[in-house]
Amino acid sequence: MKIALNLIKIFVFILALYILTQNSSQFVDIKLLNNHYTGVNLLIVILVTLTVGAMLGAIFMALSTIQSRAELKSLRNKNRQLLSELESLRNISIDEIPDEEAPQPSSPVVKTESP
Secondary structure (H helix, E strand, C coil), rough: HHHHHHHHHHHHHHHHHHHHHCCCCCEEEEEEEEEEEEEEEEHHHHHHHHHHHHHHHHHHHHHHHHHHHHHHHHHHHHHHHHHHHHHHHHCHHHHHCCCCCCCCCCCCCCCCCCC
């Protein structure tokens, strides 16, 4: 599976290089907010756009990873607490349970007919 993934990455990289070399002699005008840039090489525009997109994607992925790790740590602590509680309940002997907490057997209900 890793080999196939690496082959796909290499193919995409070669395809991107091919597209960049085909567009290297083209110039474009860019309107960005209130700024206007004329005669910008399309190669530079594509590379800057890909770089900014990759950086934003990495930042969002890092934030998601940090959030997942914090949640995982919280769940591990809760699991550890529940396991210790379970162990303490397993170690309680029957003599330690007070009589008032023990369930009482219910008496059967007897119906009597009245005349």
